[in-house]
Amino acid sequence: MFTKVTSGEVQTITIQFEGETLVVRKGLNVAAALLEAGVKQFRETPVSGQARTPFCMMGVCFDCLLIIDGMHNQQSCMIEVAEGMKIERQLGMATIEFNASAEQGL
């Protein structure tokens, strides 16, 4: 279990994870905040669909990848939480959606 050991004053902010509102400590990186909140799965691998969670916490393993504010493949251990941030699990391979106007633009 992930447990906070701080004795200092704690400021919190609100983020969205998979549509659910989470109150997390300000200043944490996204990975740490979600681990503290008890999230057991960050992404599913594109190969076998195995559930993964952060492994290295220092930006080298890429197991903490999430969709943050609509952007895929974000290293959540390297990004600080921000008020109103929308976070989703990254399930398997990313897909690209083309809308009509974008296609015309191409």
Added chain:
Amino acid sequence: MTDTFDLIIIGAGPAGMAAAELAAKHGASILILDEQARPGGQIYRAVEIMANRNRVELGDSYHAGLTLVNAFRDSHVQYIPKASVWQVSQGGEVGYSFDGTAHIVIGKQVIIATGAQERPFPIPGWTLSGVMTMGAAQILLKESELAIEDAVFAGCGPLFYLVIHQYLTAGIPIKAVIDLTPKGNYLKALPHLFSALPALPKIYEGWKWKREIIKSNVPYFSDVSDLKILGEEGVTGISYKQGSTWKTLDASHILLHQGVVPNVNISLAAGCKSSWNEDQACWRINVDDWFQSSVKGVRVTGDGASIGGALAAEQRGRIAAVGALVQLEKITATEGDHLAAPYKAALAAEMRVRPFLDALFKPSDTFRIPQHDNTIVCRCEEVTVGQVRQVVGMGCAGPNQLKSFSRCGMGPCQGRFCGLTVSELISETLKKPVSAVGYYRLRPPVKPLLLQELANLKITKGDSL
């Protein structure tokens, strides 16, 4: 016009900070890029924040890092945190991204000080949710004041005892400790003890941590010859083999550690030559006495060149900076020799303990070269030991062909967590020295980069990219 600096430093850990601070004193224009939000590297991570909190368990050697961080801040060099460097090319071009925008800058001299990362620990189940590196646990404690309760610690190395000591001091419950220091290593380390004598207080401190762990009420196991992490969706336990018997512990968190190795991706992608370091069972970047690599104008220093620890990294950073200052003609070669003399002496003193530590904590072959066919080697592409052996059996000559045939090492981590395993596994399978097997050919971008960022990059005429 592309911004040009006398010196670009990559990494604001002990080596990078010390290099920047020294070079700034001698009038060099400096840009230092670092991936983290605050200076300190992994070793002194968040040390500025923790200075105001009563976190005694992190220890004096951690809090002492604040002196270097403060000196670095006071040097007022141009410092860009949260910058992700994706390329260093010949001619001193450095490509990095910051806040969604890519930039190219030029350093007349470049110092790569990218530090260390955890050595891969390929055992069955090491990709399961609930398994982390022990370094990750320490980062969570240092930066996020987050503890992992009731975890099983499995591994070896000086850092292994340190983090358990920090957990015990902070009163965080530990499920069990599995000490994987190979028994034979004590005998191998003994001949190096004499030259390590000046570091006796440090060795004694480590020994005290180990005694503290054994005497605590945490179950402690040694003489373990094999490990398996159990679970389907997430970790449910760990099995360990003592003698010919397998025993199992229930657990939902496993923390693995078997030492740290140089973080070589930027250096190798820049074309720096490396060689196999048998004592540390990893690659080292080939550098001269001034940390000049095989690429003109590119120096690689600190743990990013070869593992020496934080205090050595600080001195190595300064020596590299002196080398750069001489090349920049900010000082003469004679002045450089004179300036670097105390740093070289301090480095030599610091390195005397290294052969002892390397011999004592070299992880056993069992945990470096996985034997079970189903063990995952490449975490990203989920390539197993069996698949690697099969491809090698088909006549694949080395890591690069293996990559083409199996996708091993082709995922987002770019071999950071499988490269060493692959080199050693192929070496064992083909009965060829690791140096002859080689490593992945790494290419930029070494960190993910949006196509949009690349497309928006303003390239001046003459920039090669």
